Amino acid sequence: xxxxxxxxxxxxxxxxxxxxxxxxxxxxxxxxxxxxxxxxxxxxxxxxxxxxxxxxxxxxxxxxxxxxxxxxxxxxxxxxxxxxxxxxxxxxxxxxxxxxxxxxxxxxxxxxxxxxxxxxxxxxxxxxxxxxxxxxxxxxxxxxxxxxxxxxxxxxxxxxxxxxxxxxxxxxxxxxxxxxxxx
Numbered sequence: 001x002x003x004x005x006x007x008x009x010x011x012x013x014x015x016x017x018x019x020x021x022x023x024x025x026x027x028x029x030x031x032x033x034x035x036x037x038x039x040x041x042x043x044x045x046x047x048x049x050x051x052x053x054x055x056x057x058x059x060x061x062x063x064x065x066x067x068x069x070x071x072x073x074x075x076x077x078x079x080x081x082x083x084x085x086x087x088x089x090x091x092x093x094x095x096x097x098x099x100x101x102x103x104x105x106x107x108x109x110x111x112x113x114x115x116x117x118x119x120x121x122x123x124x125x126x127x128x129x130x131x132x133x134x135x136x137x138x139x140x141x142x143x144x145x146x147x148x149x150x151x152x153x154x155x156x157x158x159x160x161x162x163x164x165x166x167x168x169x170x171x172x173x174x175x176x177x178x179x180x181x182x183x
Contacts (some may be wrong), residue, residue, distance in 0.1 A: 040139030
């Protein structure tokens, strides 16, 4: 599933989340925990951003990585971001690291999600405040613990996916562009 973030200069931003399953019922099952995740973080995201779930959900062949079909995500209303205050620069993004128990080629399969749109009140001394780190980590763990859908990490280099069994939020700002922490 892809989250689409719009409403500010430089947008749209995209957040890709992968779930096990190849059927419409799997997409329907994933819709609820994704919406719950958004609800869990919306109070920290600047209210000028809007978020939606892309209605087109690609079905990826786990063996080849090729898109083999598209299914449809429900377009029910989503609780929108509500944070006010000055928005941080686009390069200041929260980093969620997704962990799996899968090791391929001697390397553990990990995933990363970069989230945009945070505000000055959530940043102290160039780092996210601990309450934000806790809020994002809790929402991420809720997505991992969902009983209705199984979050996975897709490893392009290994043409395989791995079930996510843990998540954490970094205590430093990061950026997808650099894939590095911002100091």
